[in-house]
Amino acid sequence: MKKTNIYHQGELLKNINSPEDLKNLKKEQLSQLSSEIRQYIIDIVSEKGGHFGASLGVVELSIALHYVFNTPYDQLVWDVGHQAYVHKILTGRKNQFPTNRIKGGLSGFPKRSESVYDTFGVGHASTSISAALGMAIANKDGKAKNKQHIAVIGDGSMTAGLAFEGLNHAGAEKTDLIVVLNDNCMSIDPAVGALKEYLTDISTSKTYNRAKNKIWKILGRISRFGQSAQSVAKKVESAVKSTLLGESNYFESLNFRYFGPIDGHNCKHLVSVLSDLKNIPGPKILHCITKKGKGYSPAEKGNSTTWHAPGVFDKNTGEAIKKDENKKPPKYQDVFGETIIELAKKNKNIVGITPAMLTGSSLNKMMKEMPDRTFDVGIAEQHAVTFSAGLATQGKMPFCNIYSSFMQRAYDQVIHDVALQNLNVVFCLDRGGLVGADGATHHGAYDIAYFRCIPNMIVSAPMNESELRNLMFTAQLPNQGPFSIRYPRGNGVLTEWRTPLEEINIGVGRKISDGENIAILSIGHPGNFVQEAQKEFKKEGLSIAHYDMRFVKPLDEELLHIVFKKFANIITIEDGCVLGGFGSAILEFMSNNNYNSRVIRLGIPDKFIHHGTQNELHIECNYDTKAIVTTVHKILEKSLVSQIG
DSSP: OOOOOOSOOOTTGGGOSSHHHHTTSOGGGHHHHHHHHHHHHHHHHHHHOOOOHHHHHTHHHHHHHHHHSOTTTSEEEESSSTTOHHHHIIIIITTTGGGTTSTTSOOSSOOTTTOTTOOSOOOSTTOHHHHHHHHHHHTTTSSSTTOOEEEEEETTGGGSHHHHHHHHHHHHHTOOEEEEEEEOSOOSSOOOSHHHHHHHHHHSOHHHHHHHHHHHHHHHTOTTTTHHHHHHHHHHHHHHHHHHTSSOOHHHHTTOEEEEEEETTOHHHHHHHHHHHTTSOSOEEEEEEOOTTTTOHHHHHSOTTTTTSOOSBOTTTOOBOOOOOSSOOOBHHHHHHHHHHHHHHHOTTEEEEESSOTTTTTTHHHHHHOGGGEEEOOSOHHHHHHHHHHHHHTTOEEEEEEEHHHHGGGHHHIIIIIITTTOOOEEEEETOBOOSTTGGGTOBOSHHHHHHTSTTOEEEOOSSHHHHHHHHHHHTSTTOOSEEEEOOSSBOSOSSOOOOOOOOOTTOOEEEEOOSSEEEEEOSTTHHHHHHHHHHHHHHTOOEEEEEOOEEESOOHHHHHHHHHHOSEEEEEEEEESTTSHHHHHHHHHHHTTOOOEEEEEEEOSSOOOOSOHHHHHHHTTOSHHHHHHHHHHHHHHHHHHHHO
């Protein structure tokens, strides 16, 4: 890996290559180091792109954690990992940081195979508490003495059910677990729900916290009562909370000692508090108030969603450096966002649902225009699906938009709550296929395989924007049952995409081009790779047929009979896993109907694909335009050899 680093590291930062180096600094120097790290991140991310606001918001917290704790012996678990850039810089990856999210470079998230300091691989929300608890219990045998386990979780991730489950179990186990709640009141989209409001309440209730801390210290100093004075105080504490706060502390009801809220940008104070928490037994939660984009004015004052992952920008002005759009086709997500409004104006029963991906799915457009018919349920995919099911039982037509990789979290709900009851719910799976720089945790590789085995489920994928519109129109027609529409991250292929809405017959594909030599069957966006390859085939005088199947379930069996009777060689192509996917469905059809054509499947192989650009990953997985051309050439060469032989 290339290790040259042209970016200025600052007087203190240049000498920090591990947490041990960090510990050589005086507490008074940590503020300067914070400024240097902040500038280092700004310099690199402004040119390379990446998750920006979250990492700037936890600079002081990250420094304090590594300063106080003995990592990697002490286990530090980051939730999601959007905020882990400082952690990576402090743990021996400073010079490699410019390769972040670039193919062959550092992962954008903590990754166990990358560093011993990355104790748990993350990318999806709300896993940290459960993982850290598992580590703590595993080390409860006494062999690992004084080993600390710390989970760092944001207020957005704290709204998910998995976080609650972890807290509930941790409180019962009474392990020496530390949960650091990074409360910036700002997820990718604004955090929603009762817990968000509660956090706001307690973070502004300085009276309660000041009174509690003062009384606790006084009681601790009364020698004639000793520890019993503090135990007495515990018994009356709920009454004090009721008076000063207005409600019982949620976390302490789960047997967590609650500390805070404290300023998450005061490094010296953080060091002091964390040092104290090390010596307090049992589960504890430290509530830190931070600000996303801290130290960079455009990010502090600007839109939090924009500055979550802003792409390339001018670090001096904060202005985005835009690529030449020049009548560029729209993003699939924007086509979805515009089309659902168009449909909802005609169908009063249509509602939009998303789990904390309001902007990422473009449902923010519907929220702005139809706020009473649009629901952001927070990081709660399971709830999003069952909530949609409940709406459907009352005659509503839910469009539940969830990224393909996040839908994995709600698989049981899809089966049990939607499909089993044959409810009219439309699942719009954004980010289907290889997503690029976010890597293996975010690729939508498995939805075709895991959806097509579910009874009652219609599984479809559009080849272009017009097809997406028509599939959405078809899905909201009466009594279609569970209906999945998956589409990729990024842009489509049509500049004139606002085509009239037309019904598509369920389970009916279409012939794009006729041919004689070989048939290519595609599903979804990769059909456009075939169209590009056709240009090369025409130059070479090759006659290659191309069929856009549109549906993986039900398959267009009438069309497939025609194909298998005519072609001895067939290629399938999909932006999903080849095991159990679209190609496997074609092989099943061939076997069930006693055909014996040769079928070659192109798609995502049976391995986890790491980060890179989408094009780089298509090449790696061997289903880009060049791979299609090469595959056709190999088939024809073999056929020629066989004829000669």
